[in-house]
Amino acid sequence: MNSHALSALGRRTEAPPISWLMAxxxxxxxxxxxxxxxxxxxxxxxxxxxxLLAELLGSGRTGQAALxxxxxxxxxxxxxxxxxxLQSLDGGPESGAYSPQRVLITNGSQQMxxxxxxxxxxxxxxxxxxxxxxxxxxxxxxxxxxxARGVRMQADGIDLAHLEAVLAGLKRKGQLSRVKLxxxxxxxxxxSGVTTSFEKKACALKVLRAYERAAGHPIYLLEDAAYRELxxxxxxxTEVAAPEPASALAARxxxxxxxxxxxxxxxxxTGVRVGFGLLPESVFTAAWRIKGNHDFxxxxxxxxxxxxxLASGRYEQHLNALQKRYARKAQAMLAGMAAxxxxxxxxxxxxxxxxxxxxLSPRLKSGMKSKxxxxxxxxxxxxxxxxxxxxxxxxxxxxxHELRLSFGAATEANIRAGIKRxxxxxAPFAQEAGD
Amino acid sequence: MNSHALSALGRRTEAPPISWLMAxxxxxxxxxxxxxxxxxxxxxxxxxxxxLLAELLGSGRTGQAALxxxxxxxxxxxxxxxxxxLQSLDGGPESGAYSPQRVLITNGSQQMxxxxxxxxxxxxxxxxxxxxxxxxxxxxxxxxxxxARGVRMQADGIDLAHLEAVLAGLKRKGQLSRVKLxxxxxxxxxxSGVTTSFEKKACALKVLRAYERAAGHPIYLLEDAAYRELxxxxxxxTEVAAPEPASALAARxxxxxxxxxxxxxxxxxTGVRVGFGLLPESVFTAAWRIKGNHDFxxxxxxxxxxxxxLASGRYEQHLNALQKRYARKAQAMLAGMAAxxxxxxxxxxxxxxxxxxxxLSPRLKSGMKSKxxxxxxxxxxxxxxxxxxxxxxxxxxxxxHELRLSFGAATEANIRAGIKRxxxxxAPFAQEAGD
Numbered sequence: 130m131n132s133h134a135l136s137a138l139g140r141r142t143e144a145p146p147i148s149w150l151m152a153x154x155x156x157x158x159x160x161x162x163x164x165x166x167x168x169x170x171x172x173x174x175x176x177x178x179x180x181l182l183a184e185l186l187g188s189g190r191t192g193q194a195a196l197x198x199x200x201x202x203x204x205x206x207x208x209x210x211x212x213x214x215l216q217s218l219d220g221g222p223e224s225g226a227y228s229p230q231r232v233l234i235t236n237g238s239q240q241m242x243x244x245x246x247x248x249x250x251x252x253x254x255x256x257x258x259x260x261x262x263x264x265x266x267x268x269x270x271x272x273x274x275x276x277a278r279g280v281r282m283q284a285d286g287i288d289l290a291h292l293e294a295v296l297a298g299l300k301r302k303g304q305l306s307r308v309k310l311x312x313x314x315x316x317x318x319x320x321s322g323v324t325t326s327f328e329k330k331a332c333a334l335k336v337l338r339a340y341e342r343a344a345g346h347p348i349y350l351l352e353d354a355a356y357r358e359l360x361x362x363x364x365x366x367t368e369v370a371a372p373e374p375a376s377a378l379a380a381r382x383x384x385x386x387x388x389x390x391x392x393x394x395x396x397x398x399t400g401v402r403v404g405f406g407l408l409p410e411s412v413f414t415a416a417w418r419i420k421g422n423h424d425f426x427x428x429x430x431x432x433x434x435x436x437x438x439l440a441s442g443r444y445e446q447h448l449n450a451l452q453k454r455y456a457r458k459a460q461a462m463l464a465g466m467a468a469x470x471x472x473x474x475x476x477x478x479x480x481x482x483x484x485x486x487x488x489l490s491p492r493l494k495s496g497m498k499s500k501x502x503x504x505x506x507x508x509x510x511x512x513x514x515x516x517x518x519x520x521x522x523x524x525x526x527x528x529x530h531e532l533r534l535s536f537g538a539a540t541e542a543n544i545r546a547g548i549k550r551x552x553x554x555x556a557p558f559a560q561e562a563g564d
Numbered sequence: 565m566n567s568h569a570l571s572a573l574g575r576r577t578e579a580p581p582i583s584w585l586m587a588x589x590x591x592x593x594x595x596x597x598x599x600x601x602x603x604x605x606x607x608x609x610x611x612x613x614x615x616l617l618a619e620l621l622g623s624g625r626t627g628q629a630a631l632x633x634x635x636x637x638x639x640x641x642x643x644x645x646x647x648x649x650l651q652s653l654d655g656g657p658e659s660g661a662y663s664p665q666r667v668l669i670t671n672g673s674q675q676m677x678x679x680x681x682x683x684x685x686x687x688x689x690x691x692x693x694x695x696x697x698x699x700x701x702x703x704x705x706x707x708x709x710x711x712a713r714g715v716r717m718q719a720d721g722i723d724l725a726h727l728e729a730v731l732a733g734l735k736r737k738g739q740l741s742r743v744k745l746x747x748x749x750x751x752x753x754x755x756s757g758v759t760t761s762f763e764k765k766a767c768a769l770k771v772l773r774a775y776e777r778a779a780g781h782p783i784y785l786l787e788d789a790a791y792r793e794l795x796x797x798x799x800x801x802t803e804v805a806a807p808e809p810a811s812a813l814a815a816r817x818x819x820x821x822x823x824x825x826x827x828x829x830x831x832x833x834t835g836v837r838v839g840f841g842l843l844p845e846s847v848f849t850a851a852w853r854i855k856g857n858h859d860f861x862x863x864x865x866x867x868x869x870x871x872x873x874l875a876s877g878r879y880e881q882h883l884n885a886l887q888k889r890y891a892r893k894a895q896a897m898l899a900g901m902a903a904x905x906x907x908x909x910x911x912x913x914x915x916x917x918x919x920x921x922x923x924l925s926p927r928l929k930s931g932m933k934s935k936x937x938x939x940x941x942x943x944x945x946x947x948x949x950x951x952x953x954x955x956x957x958x959x960x961x962x963x964x965h966e967l968r969l970s971f972g973a974a975t976e977a978n979i980r981a982g983i984k985r986x987x988x989x990x991a992p993f994a995q996e997a998g999d
Contacts, residue, residue, distance in 0.1 A: 133846040134744050134781035139683035142853040145860075148636075167633055175627035178865075182617045192610035196833035198602055201583075236671055236859040243858050248574035269857050309569050346569035398631035400864035411568040418577040422704050423678050423858070424671040425580075429835035430613075431863055 137252070142272035145265060146497075146517045154511055161547035164511040166319065166483060167538035168399050172454050174447045178398060181437050191433075199429035201421045203234025203405070207436040211405050214439065215389070218357070219375040226384040231407050233416055234427050238355050238392040238404035241416075243269055244423070245351060245388055245406065248415040249309045250275050257295065257311040259287055261486075261518035261531070263319045263353065266312060270520070277520030280311075284477060286325025287313065289332050296340045298524075305344045311337060313350065315376070316357040317482025320518045320533035324480060327374040334380050334387070349412070351388045352377045355404075358396035358448055360481035361456035378407065385409045393435050395483075396448050403427065403435045455483065458536040458544060465548035466534075471555055483537035486515070489530045493558055496529045501558055510550035572687070577707035580700060581932075581952045589946055596982035599946040601754065601918060602973035603834050607889050609882045613833060616872050626868075634864035636856045638669025638840070642871040646840050649874065650824070653792070654810040661819040666842050668851055669862050673790050673827040673839035676851075678704055679858065680786060680823055680841065683850040684744045685710050692730065692746040694722055696921075696953035696966070698754045698788065701747060705955070711742075712955030719912060721760025722748065724767050731775045733959075740779045746772060748785065750811070751792040752917025755953045755968035759915055762809040769815050769822070784847070786823045787812045790839075793831035793883055795916035796891035813842065820844045828870050830918075831883050838862065838870045890918070893971040893979060900983030901969075906990055918972035921950070924965045928993055931964045936993055945985035 147164070154162045186192040202208065208229040216227035235241040250256065252274030258266070260279030270277050278295055281288040292311070299305050311333060315325045330352070337348040360373055377387045392404035408416055420426070438444040462485055463478055475488045495501050496516045505512060515531025534551075536544050582599070589597045621627040637643065643664040651662040670676040685691065687709030693701070695714030705712050713730055716723040727746070734740050746768060750760045765787070772783040795808055812822045827839035843851055855861070873879040897920055898913055910923045930936050931951045940947060950966025969986075971979050 130777060131781040133850075134684055134779075134784065135846070135850050136682065136684050136686045136689075136744075138686075139850040139854070142683075142850060142857065144849075144853055145856050148856075170628050170632055173628045173631040175621055175624055175631060178631060179618065179621035179627070182621070183614065186610055186614035186617070189610055192614070193605050193608045194835075196608040196610060196613060196835040197605055198834040236862070239857075240859045247571065248577075249569055249571050251571045251573075254571070265857070265860070272854070272857055309571075342565060344569075346566040349569065398865070399633040400629075400631040402859060402861075402863040411570070414579075415568075415570050415574040415577060418579055419574070419707070421580050421583075422577065422674075422700070422707055424675045424837060425700070426837075427671070428837040428863060428866055430833070431866065 204432040208232040241406040286329040321486040322479030330377040331380040356482040469552035504554040508550040639867040643667040676841040756921040757914030765812040766815040791917040904987035939989040943985040
């Protein structure tokens with residue numbers, strides 16, 4: 130007799146690799162973690178949330194509404210504010226693509242990614258992802274028995290020629306009918322920090338369209354904009370802030386092909402898990418029904434807190450301060466890397482987000498079982514090995530010489546100290562690194 | 565080309581039948597809804613939540629902790645309080661069954677039901693359910709491509725002889741390996757109001773055990789205790805409150821076979837979506853990983869609010885008042901039914917929860933397309949047709965002569981008026997009803 134009765138999904142679902150990293154961090158009190166994707170603790174808007182909740186719960190009428198069930202799709206005011214905000218961020222004119230009717234509120238953008246994947250993908254289906262990509266999404270893919278295919282990245286987003294080549298290859302093999310999604314983390318990507326230009330997103334949509342006939346169904350662009358709001362202001366000094374690219378929603382034909390996932394958790398308070406999606410009609414209906422089965426709607430209290438934060442301007446005010454803060458912390462990390470790291474380590478300065486992606490010489494391994502990772506732990510500093518951010522993809526070896534460094538959670542002093550420790554960990558490997 | 569690329573699950577997932585009922589209610593402002601499972605609006609703990617949140621967010625230390633990410637399994641204090649509370653409700657001695665390590669915090673108990681089903685069931689698998697049962701769970705079963713088998717109910721819970729007969733029948737047909745779960749809504753059941761005795765739960769566990777060898781794997785008892793805390797106090801007059809039965813966790817061998825799902829939403833505030841599960845180790849691990857993929861943990865702010873409500877005694881204080889309130893409302897409904905309904909309508913007074921289950925003569929249909937349902941709408945009163953609460957099960961016709969009436973959301977005055985309207989709707993059908 131089996132010792133359990135788990136489903137195929139239950140058996141496939143693996144522990145997230147990050148849980149091992151987090152346990153490691155907890156077990157070593159002196160450790161500086163540049164691994165965690167947590168947000169900056171000091172910057173959390175405690176007084177703002179206190180005031181907003183005091184207002185919301187200050188009257189019986191608004192208080193009762195916040196403490197009662199809402200609807201599955203979400204608080205109408207928050208859906209409206211979300212649609213307006215996206216349209217304004219995209220700088221676009223009125224368009225059906227930004228209808229509040231297409232907004233679904235979820236528990237962080239993570240739940241949106243999960244539900245969309247459930248709604249579209251059967252075991253054996255193929256999801257195109259960036260190489261590297263967000264490792265928790267790779268876990269979702271793996272748990273659902275899907276295959277991931279990596280598309281190479283360039284400084285301004287995915288390599289369109291490689292996207293085309295991957296699709297052409299799948300077509301030749303008769304596998305195009307299994308392709309459902311292209312998943313892009315489009316702003317200050319986790320893990321690489323790369324931002325995809327609007328032109329690339331619009332072109333990617335066209336490339337996908339060109340293969341739909343052969344696929345026999347739509348191929349959606351799932352734009353994960355989780356870091357979008359964490360853009361560095363121009364004044365911060367790391368780089369002159371380029372105008373932020375519009376989302377794929379601003380592209381022609383987006384309304385039927387773009388699934389946009391965003392969040393208010395990271396830009397406001399991660400303990401307040403409110404994310405959202407903006408979806409094409411047929412996908413919306415399926416996702417809304419699935420959301421109903423998951424939890425018939427996110428907490429009304431949290432949604433109304435966010436709606437009030439947005440409508441009152443406190444959200445924007447907090448965000449402006451937060452953007453400056455992260456820009457300073459990124460600057461501290463980049464300056465430390467420039468001063469301390471061997472010349473063979475390369476990186477691209479991000480224009481926002483929480484991460485810097487460092488590339489070593491391909492001869493120097495950075496993986497969880499590598500000497501470098503051990504050496505870093507011995508020096509009491511933790512990073513996310515780059516290998517965790519690459520999909521299983523038989524068409525290429527999995528790169529294993531990169532590091533994801535986060536300036537989100539650590540203090541500026543710890544960022545500086547952590548980078549020094551990392552540099553010290555690199556030292557014994559100078560020869561392997563080609564120095 | 566297909567117009568969409570939905571997965572099998574995406575295509576299977578149906579709109580909840582209740583959404584049609586809710587839309588009907590919204591479209592008729594004069595309508596009294598005895599259909600909604602919403603909780604009582606006036607009783608929502610607005611001042612309590614305001615105070616608790618002001619305390620929590622009153623210091624930077626506790627405030628920041630509440631607004632930061634937590635862990636996937638949930639807030640340690642809330643897990644501990646939950647395990648203790650369950651042990652105390654069960655009146656049991658220290659036991660491994662109540663370890664906080666087995667507690668997983670979810671977005672309402674609904675998410676727990678969803679995740680457990682994902683973790684255990686593959687398409688084609690069989691879930692045993694009560695006849696009738698919670699219709700949203702039937703939606704989860706249907707969306708995952710599972711089969712439901714109904715087990716008959718008695719006044720004190722499922723009919724054990726019928727459970728045995730259903731299992732024996734499945735064994736004969738060689739389908740036992742597909743049976744993963746028996747799903748029981750054990751306290752003041754939605755929809756029937758029936759409470760399952762402890763003895764029946766313990767016996768049901770033994771019956772399931774007896775078939776495990778032939779099944780080739782464990783068969784779990786999923787105890788949905790969502791209404792457990794909404795017990796009427798003895799003084800309320802509807803009935804002398806019997807001592808509440810312990811949960812199946814108190815039965816021998818429960819630690820490896822009982823999955824307990826509970827919630828703090830209904831007893832405290834439905835806008836605060838915090839539920840929990842207490843699971844056997846192997847199921848816990850799978851559920852915890854799946855929860856990580858869903859949303860890597862429920863809102864820390866809501867969890868810490870609940871932990872503080874529990875630890876401070878405010879939860880208990882609120883609950884005592886709420887229990888009295890619901891008992892009064894149930895009493896109003898039952899008194900109205902006794903005074904107004906024709907003698908052919910039968911019901912069992914519940915000892916808690918939100919529902920009364922009314923049975924008509926089997927000749928009188930109550931379904932959404934029935935003359936009675938139309939007549940009720942004409943009289944501006946809404947109920948949940950009993951047929952929605954029965955699984956698709958080829959082994960019996962789907963009963964269609966019952967009504968779920970809720971005293972949760974409506975005011976006492978509206979409960980009385982609603983029952984009068986229903987009685988008026990019954991009048992023209994007196995003959996069919998056998999009067």
